[in-house]
Amino acid sequence: MFCLFSVLMFLDYVAPSAAIGLTGFFEPATLFIQRWLPLFYVPMLVVLPLAVRDIPAASGLKICFIIGYTAITVRRIVKTEMIPAEPMTKPSPFASVELWVWTAIFISTFVLAFIWPTALGTSARTCLPFLLAATVLGYMVGSGLPSKVKKVFHPIICCAFAADLAALAYGYFSQSGMDAVLADYLTKVSSNPGAGDFLMGFLGSVIISFAFSMFKQRKVKSDIHCIKPLFFYNYQATCFMQFSANSSLTAAAVVLTGLAGANFVQAVLDKLRLHDPIARGIATASSAHGLGTAALSAKEPEALPFCAIAYALTGILGSLLCSVPVVRQSLLLIVKGQYGTT
Incomplete structure (x- = not known):
């Protein structure tokens, strides 16, 4: 992050247009990360019930x-x-079509995982789509709550709650238990990733993207x-x-x-x-x-x-x-x- 920021500052000094062009080139990626940023940090919150026991x-x-x-x-x-x-620049709000698409993904993959628990090879990979969809849906719903509600019930909390609720529901219907589903949510095994591993895989890019945000505020003292x-x-x-x-x-x-x-x-x-x-x-x-x-x-x-x-x-x-x-x-x-x- 600091290395990239240093490069941008150097370019801004010797060739300002190059620095602006490089920042503009990565603008779509930084806006994407900014829009979904809470999701990349939420997996540890989702599996908190396993940690506190x-x-x-x-x-x-x-x-x-x-x-x-x-x-x-x-x-x-x-x-x-x-x-x-x-x-x-603030990211664009979520559209209703996005909500319906993720809802369809959640329902279809939840049913698939229930009928065929190892459809994608392992239980973690099979549960990944519907747990990821539940996490995303929770964030979308939480982001749409009234501002007064969000002051005490932040979208991140709603996001984690939705994922835990999905894990509880699947654990109940499949009789595998919520703990087993949460263990599949964040396996920390690269060969057998869960939804949490997928989301946390973006953290490296997230940290690097901070350099562009820092560069945009370089004039602030x-x-x-x-x-x-x-x-x-x-x-x-x-x-x-x-x-x-x-x-x-x-x-x-x-x-x-x-x-x-x-x-x-x-x-x-x-x-x-x-x-x-x-x-x-x-x-x-x-x-x-x-x-x-x-x-x-x-x-x-x-x-x-x-x-x-x-x-x-x-x-x-x-x-x-x-x-x-x-x-x-x-x-x-x-x-x-x-x-x-x-």
């Missing part, structure tokens, strides 16, 4: 405490200067305070991975943080009167990572470049800090001192 109640309370305490602390520390950003959230917000994913923590706990912490951000980030920022896209983008991505980024940029595409910057730098900084032996040992001592060894 292995987490003790005490660990769940720790996650909630850390999220809440960090948010309050950062709000007291950070002061962001409000600077307007350039407006960006921000006060240094805008970067402060990067040094104080949550680093759950990178820290847990560095410490080889329980994978279920890691997934739940990341997804729950993103879920809270996706569902409430816009309402909270509005209440705090933070209307600047720079502040909104950086604060959202550095605290609620992928899901928060997808939720905010779906309605505020001008915040996407700043989400991308925070998204990347948060992960880099978190990984670097947790790689330092002194920091690593200090964090372990704090955890053991507070909660005892596990």
Whole structure:
């Protein structure tokens, strides 16, 4: 992402027309990604029921405490200067024909999977079409909800709910159980992909596309305070991975943080009167990572470049800090001192 952004900046300096032409060439692709961005981050939310079952109640309370305490602390520390950003093109709304097409795909492939569970070779590949269609339909329906409803029930939540509902229905009728269907939704096996694997396969392209969004906002200059959230917000994913923590706990912490951000980030920022896209983008991505980024940029595409910057730098900084032996040992001592060894 940063390499492509550097290339675009270099072209803009030596040959502005070439930079504009390159950006325009990839415009359809970036608009496609922008339109469907939440779908690429939702698979971990769909399989959340599988992750949280292995987490003790005490660990769940720790996650909630850390999220809440960090948010309050950062709000007291950070002061962001409000600077307007350039407006960006918003993706077109969903047409009724798209809704009917995906509905037809869902019904036909659901029936096929029920009649012939291994029609496409494996249960995961056979379930892929109708689970993918359910995910897409959930996002379309959620996007069409009234604005007041979407403030507390974001399309991402509706999207995950629709996929889980489809998994529950298929598990019930096929007598295989919801857990088995969710396991087929995200297999993490390239030779036997599920609907979640298909969607997450776009994440590489998604990250690269952020470079074009950053380039479009290259003229926006921000006060240094805008970067402060990067040094104080949550680093759950990178820290847990560095410490080889329980994978279920890691997934739940990341997804729950993103879920809270996706569902409430816009309402909270509005209440705090933070209307600047720079502040909104950086604060959202550095605290609620992928899901928060997808939720905010779906309605505020001008915040996407700043989400991308925070998204990347948060992960880099978190990984670097947790790689330092002194920091690593200090964090372990704090955890053991507070909660005892596990």
